[in-house]
Amino acid sequence: MKITNPPAKEVSFTFEEKGRATDSLARTGAFTTPHGVIPTPAFMPVGTRASVKGLQPAELRAIGTTMLLANTYHLALRPGAEVVRELGGLHRFMGWDGPILTDSGGYQVFSLGHLSATDEDGVTLRSIVDGSPLRLEPEGVVDLQLDLGGDVIMAFDHCPSDPTDRAGVEASTQRTQRWLERCVRHFRERGGTDRGQALFGIVQGGVFEDLRRASVEASVSHDLAGYAIGGVSVGEDRASMRAALAHSAPYLPADRPRYLMGIGQPIDFFDAIEKGVDLFDCVTPTRHGRNHQAFTSLGRLNLRNRRFRTDDSPLDPDCDCVTCTHHSRGYLRHLATSGEMLAAILLTLHNVRFFHRLFEDFREAIQAGSMQPLRARIVRAQG
Amino acid sequence: MKITNPPAKEVSFTFEEKGRATDSLARTGAFTTPHGVIPTPAFMPVGTRASVKGLQPAELRAIGTTMLLANTYHLALRPGAEVVRELGGLHRFMGWDGPILTDSGGYQVFSLGHLSATDEDGVTLRSIVDGSPLRLEPEGVVDLQLDLGGDVIMAFDHCPSDPTDRAGVEASTQRTQRWLERCVRHFRERGGTDRGQALFGIVQGGVFEDLRRASVEASVSHDLAGYAIGGVSVGEDRASMRAALAHSAPYLPADRPRYLMGIGQPIDFFDAIEKGVDLFDCVTPTRHGRNHQAFTSLGRLNLRNRRFRTDDSPLDPDCDCVTCTHHSRGYLRHLATSGEMLAAILLTLHNVRFFHRLFEDFREAIQAGSMQPLRARIVRAQG
Numbered sequence: 001m002k003i004t005n006p007p008a009k010e011v012s013f014t015f016e017e018k019g020r021a022t023d024s025l026a027r028t029g030a031f032t033t034p035h036g037v038i039p040t041p042a043f044m045p046v047g048t049r050a051s052v053k054g055l056q057p058a059e060l061r062a063i064g065t066t067m068l069l070a071n072t073y074h075l076a077l078r079p080g081a082e083v084v085r086e087l088g089g090l091h092r093f094m095g096w097d098g099p100i101l102t103d104s105g106g107y108q109v110f111s112l113g114h115l116s117a118t119d120e121d122g123v124t125l126r127s128i129v130d131g132s133p134l135r136l137e138p139e140g141v142v143d144l145q146l147d148l149g150g151d152v153i154m155a156f157d158h159c160p161s162d163p164t165d166r167a168g169v170e171a172s173t174q175r176t177q178r179w180l181e182r183c184v185r186h187f188r189e190r191g192g193t194d195r196g197q198a199l200f201g202i203v204q205g206g207v208f209e210d211l212r213r214a215s216v217e218a219s220v221s222h223d224l225a226g227y228a229i230g231g232v233s234v235g236e237d238r239a240s241m242r243a244a245l246a247h248s249a250p251y252l253p254a255d256r257p258r259y260l261m262g263i264g265q266p267i268d269f270f271d272a273i274e275k276g277v278d279l280f281d282c283v284t285p286t287r288h289g290r291n292h293q294a295f296t297s298l299g300r301l302n303l304r305n306r307r308f309r310t311d312d313s314p315l316d317p318d319c320d321c322v323t324c325t326h327h328s329r330g331y332l333r334h335l336a337t338s339g340e341m342l343a344a345i346l347l348t349l350h351n352v353r354f355f356h357r358l359f360e361d362f363r364e365a366i367q368a369g370s371m372q373p374l375r376a377r378i379v380r381a382q383g
Numbered sequence: 384m385k386i387t388n389p390p391a392k393e394v395s396f397t398f399e400e401k402g403r404a405t406d407s408l409a410r411t412g413a414f415t416t417p418h419g420v421i422p423t424p425a426f427m428p429v430g431t432r433a434s435v436k437g438l439q440p441a442e443l444r445a446i447g448t449t450m451l452l453a454n455t456y457h458l459a460l461r462p463g464a465e466v467v468r469e470l471g472g473l474h475r476f477m478g479w480d481g482p483i484l485t486d487s488g489g490y491q492v493f494s495l496g497h498l499s500a501t502d503e504d505g506v507t508l509r510s511i512v513d514g515s516p517l518r519l520e521p522e523g524v525v526d527l528q529l530d531l532g533g534d535v536i537m538a539f540d541h542c543p544s545d546p547t548d549r550a551g552v553e554a555s556t557q558r559t560q561r562w563l564e565r566c567v568r569h570f571r572e573r574g575g576t577d578r579g580q581a582l583f584g585i586v587q588g589g590v591f592e593d594l595r596r597a598s599v600e601a602s603v604s605h606d607l608a609g610y611a612i613g614g615v616s617v618g619e620d621r622a623s624m625r626a627a628l629a630h631s632a633p634y635l636p637a638d639r640p641r642y643l644m645g646i647g648q649p650i651d652f653f654d655a656i657e658k659g660v661d662l663f664d665c666v667t668p669t670r671h672g673r674n675h676q677a678f679t680s681l682g683r684l685n686l687r688n689r690r691f692r693t694d695d696s697p698l699d700p701d702c703d704c705v706t707c708t709h710h711s712r713g714y715l716r717h718l719a720t721s722g723e724m725l726a727a728i729l730l731t732l733h734n735v736r737f738f739h740r741l742f743e744d745f746r747e748a749i750q751a752g753s754m755q756p757l758r759a760r761i762v763r764a765q766g
Contacts, residue, residue: 051718051725056705079692079717086693087713095709309462310469322439326478330470334462335434341724342434 013152013198013225015040015257015278019367025250025276028366031067031226031257033099033151034196035091038066040257040278041269041362043355044101045286049074050084050094053286054345055352057096063321063349064356066098067151069281072144073105073136077129081147089149101281102150104141106202106230107262110159118158120175138182146190146197152226153192155183155201159231163206163240169231173204173211176230177218184222198225200259203248206231207240212247220253227252228259229277242271249275266295266358266382270375273362285355289348292336296354299381301329303347308333321353322346396534396581396608398423398640398661402750408633408659409749414450414609414640416482416534417579418474421449423640423661424652424745426738427484428669432457433467433477436669437728438735440479446704446732447739449481450534452664455527456488456519460512464530472532484664485533487524489585489613490645493542501541503558521565529573529580535609536575538566538584542614546589546623552614556587556594559613560601567605581608583642586631589614590623595630603636610635611642612660625654632658649678649741649765653758656745668738672731675719679737682764684712686730691716704736705729 012032019028029040045052045060048071052060060068070090075081087093090100109116109123116125122137138156145153156179160172180201187199201219205212219227232244245260249272252258257278263269264282272280285295292303296316301308303315311329319325323332323346335343358378365371395415402411412423428435428443431454435443443451453473458464470476473483492499492506499508505520521539528536539562543555563584570582584602588595602610615627628643632655635641640661646652647665655663668678675686679699684691686698694712702708706715706729718726741761748754 049717049721049723050714051721051723054724054728056725056728057709058705078721079713083693083713083717087695087711093711093714093717095714310466312470322441326440328470328476330462330466331433331476331478334432334466334476338432338434338461340432340434341437341727342439344724345437345439345728 012193015226015255017254021274021366021371022369024274024371026273026362026366026371027276027278028363029257029278031278033067033198035097035099035151036066038099038279039363041273041359041366042066042279043269043359044069044279044281045352045355046071046281046283047094047096048283049078050090052348052352053290054341054348057094059349060096060352061098063353064360065352067101067279068096068098069101069103070094070148070150071105071108072102072141072148073108075102075148076105076144077127077134081144085147085149091149099152100150101152102145102148102154103261104145104154104156104202105136106154106157106159109136110161113161120178122156138179139186142183142186142190142192142199146187146192146195149195150197152198152200153187154228155180155199157202157204157230160204160206163231163244166206166208169204169206169208169211173206173215176202176204177215180219180222184224200224200226200228202228202230202261203252204231205244205247207243207247209243209247212244213251216248216251224256226257226259226279228261230261232260232263238268241268245272245275245277249277252276266378269358269362270371270378273366274371285351286348289351290344292343292347294347294354295351295382297381303329303332303336303343305333315350316354319350319353319357321350323350395576398609398638400637404657404749404754405752407657407754409656409745409754410659410661411746411749412640412661414661416450416581418480418482418534419449421482421662422746424656424742424749425449425662426652426742427452427662427664428735428738429454429664429666430477430479431666432461433473435731435735436673437724437731440477442732443479443735444481446736447743448735450484450662451479451481452484452486453477453531453533454488454491455485455524455531456491458485458531459488459527460510460517464527468530468532474532482535483533484535485528485531485537486644487528487537487539487585488519489537489540489542492519493544496544503561505539521562522569525566525569525573525575525582529575529578532578533580535581535583536570537611538563538582540585540587540613543587543589546614546627549589549591552587552589552591552594556589556598559585559587560598563602563605567607583607583609583611585611585613585644586635587614588627588630590626590630592626592630595627596634599631599634607639609640609642609662611644613644615643615646621651624651628655628658628660632660635659649761652741652745653754653761656749657754668734669731672734673727675726675730677730677737678734678765680764686712686715686719686726688716698730698733699737702733702736702740704733706733
C-alpha cells in the first residue's frame with residue numbers, strides 16, 4: 001500500500017479567512033486539517049461507500065478534489081466501521097490521502113423515515129443491506145466515525161420531517177442540541193482531538209429565525225472546529241432553503257468553517273456562498289454523470305440525445321478534463337446509448353471537474369471583490 | 384480532440400521475426416502498422432463497442448496495451464460504421480492512437496447461430512439491438528471495416544458449428560475460401576492498402592489436418608499481411624484446439640503475423656506460442672474483472688470471497704498496476720460486494736495488466752531460448 005498518511009497529530013484544525021467580497025458575506029478561506037489544506041469555498045464529492053462512484057483517487061486529485069465525504073450509515077452496514085478500522089481507517093482503506101469528512105447518518109435516518117423509529121436516546125433503523133435492525137445513538141455514531149477515521153466527523157442530529165411545521169421543528173431542534181451535548185462529551189472522553197479528528201455540530205431550526213438563531217447559539221457554545229447547516233437539503237423549496245440559510249450562516253463564528261449539507265445546484269452554491277458558507281457536498285455531479293447528464297458551460301446536456309450522434313465537438317469547449325480534451329460528444333453518446341461503463345466514468349469525471357472549476361471561479365470572484373458577473377453566467381447556463 | 388493520428392500511408396505493414404526459442408516454434412517479433420509497432424507475442428484487449436469496458440485509453444497505454452480489437456458486428460449495429468467514419472474513424476472515435484484490429488463478424492454469426500441464416504452469398508442476422516435484419520456478405524463486411532478504419536481488418540469467414548463434423552467443416556472451410564477471394568478482390572478494388580489498412584485471412588478446417596493444411600495453402604496464395612487461425616475459440620475441448628493449432632500455425636509463412644482468435648487462458652497462450660502464434664485477443668481479463676475474478680501470480684481469486692474481508696495485502700504482490708500498488712484486497716472485496724463500479728474498473732485494470740505482463744514474460748523467455756520454466760509457473764498459478 002503506497003498511500004499511507006498517518007494523521008499528523010500536531011496539526012490542529014484551523015480556519016483562516018483569506019478574502020472577502022465587498023457586496024455580500026462571501027469569503028475565501030483556508031481550512032487546515034491533518035490531511036491537507038482546503039481552499040474554500042470548496043465542493044466535496046460524495047464517496048458514499050468509500051468510493052466516489054467510478055473515479056480513482058488519483059483522478060479525483062487531478063481534477064481538483066481537495067476533500068471528500070463518506071457516509072457513516074452505509075459504511076457501518078457494509079463492510080462495518082470495525083473492518084475499515086482494521087484496514088487502517090478510511091484514508092488507507094480507500095487510498096485517498098486527502099481530507100475526509102464523514103456524515104453522521106442523521107440525514108439517512110430522515111430520508112429512510114419509513115424504515116426508522118426515533119426516540120429520545122436515538123434511532124432504530126432497518127438495514128438497507130439485509131433488513132437487520134441498526135441502532136444509532138449519539139455516542140455510538142461518534143464511535144463509528146472514530147473507527148472510520150475521517151478528519152471531520154459530524155454530530156448526530158435530528159432532521160425535522162417538515163421544516164415549516166413549527167412544533168415538529170422545535171422538538172427536533174432541541175433534541176439535536178441534547179444529542180450534540182452527548183456527542184461532544186463522548187468525542188472528548190474518547191480523545192477525538194488527539195486522534196487527529198474534529199467534530200462539527202449541525203444547526204437545525206427549519207425556516208424559523210428564532211429557532212435557527214437559538215440552534216446556532218447552542219451549537220457555538222461548544223466551541224467546535226466547524227458548524228454545519230442541516231435540514232435544508234431535500235424536500236424544501238428554494239425559498240425555505242434561503243430562509244434557513246439567512247437565519248443561520250451569518251451568525252456562525254467567522255473563524256470556523258461553515259458547511260451547508262447536501263446542496264448541489266450551482267445557483268444554490270452561489271446564494272449560500274453569499275451568506276458566508278464555505279463547504280458543500282452533494283451527489284449531483286456523480287449521480288447525473290451515471291445518468292448521462294452533463295453540466296457544461298453551455299447548460300445541461302443529456303448525452304443520450306440523438307442530436308449528438310455525429311457531433312465531433314468536445315462535451316464542453318471550456319473544460320480541461322480528460323473527457324473534454326480526448327473525446328467527442330458523438331463518442332460519449334455512443335457509450336451512453338450502448339450502456340458502456342466508460343460513459344458513466346467519463347461523464348462523472350467531467351461533472352466533478354465542472355463543479356471544482358465553478359468553485360475555482362467562486363474563489364477568484366470573491367478575491368476580485370464581487371461574485372455578480374459569475375451569477376449571470378450561472379443563471380444563463382444552468383437556469 | 385487532441386488524439387488524432389491520421390494513418391501514415393507510407394508505412395506498410397511488416398512483420399519481422401526477432402528471436403526464436405530453441406525448443407519450440409515460439410518466436411518474438413515486431414509487427415509494424417501505421418499506428419505503431421507491436422512487439423509479439425502480444426495480447427489484444429477487446430473493445431467490443433469501441434471501449435475496453437471500464438478503461439480509458441491512457442490507462443490502457445500505461446499498462447502496456449499496444450493493439451486492441453473492436454467488433455465490426457456490434458459497431459455496425461450501433462452506432463453504425465458510417466457514424467464512426469463521420470466521427471473520424473475508430474482511432475479518433477475512441478481516442479486510441481495505437482493500432483486497432485477489427486474482426487469481421489464471422490464469429491458473431493457463429494455464436495448467434497440460432498438468430499442467423501447462412502447461404503452461399505452471406506448471412507442474414509437479426510440485430511441484437513432492435514431485432515431488425517442485418518445482411519452480411521464478404522464485400523459488405525470489408526466495406527464496414529474500411530469505414531471503421533482499423534489498421535487490420537479481417538476477412539469474413541464461415542465458422543463450422545462442430546469442428547469435428549467432417550462434412551460440415553469441409554463445406555464451411557471451402558466457403559471461407561470463396562469468401563476470402565471475394566474479400567481480397569473487394570479490398571484491393573477499394574484501395575484498402577492506400578487507406579493504411581491491411582486484410583488478414585482466416586484459416587478454418589476444424590480438427591482435420593488435411594482441411595487445415597488446404598485452408599492454409601488457399602489463404603497464403605493471396606499473399607496477405609497476416610493470417611488468423613479461426614474456429615478454435617469456443618465450444619471445443621483443449622485437445623481439439625491443440626489439433627487445430629498443430630495443423631495450421633507451423634505452415635503459415637514466417638514473415639507474416641499469426642493470430643489465434645478468441646483464446647484467453649494463460650496455458651492456451653503458452654501452447655499456441657510454442658506453435659508459432661504471435662497475436663491473441665480475448666474478453667477473459669475484462670469479463671472476469673467485471674465479475675470480480677482476478678488473475679494473479681497466486682492463482683485466480685474471487686474478490687467477493689469473505690476471506691478477503693480484512694485482508695490488507697495487495698491483490699497480487701508481484702504486480703505493478705495501480706490496483707495492486709494502491710488498494711488492498713479488503714477494499715476491493717468491499718467494492719465488489721457493494722456493487723461499486725470501481726470494483727470492476729480496478730479488477731479489469733489489474734487483469735489486463737496481468738495479461739500484458741505475462742506476454743512480457745513470454746517475450747523474455749523466448750529471447751532467453753526457452754519457455755519451459757514459465758510453463759511450470761503458469762500451471763502452478765492457473766492450472
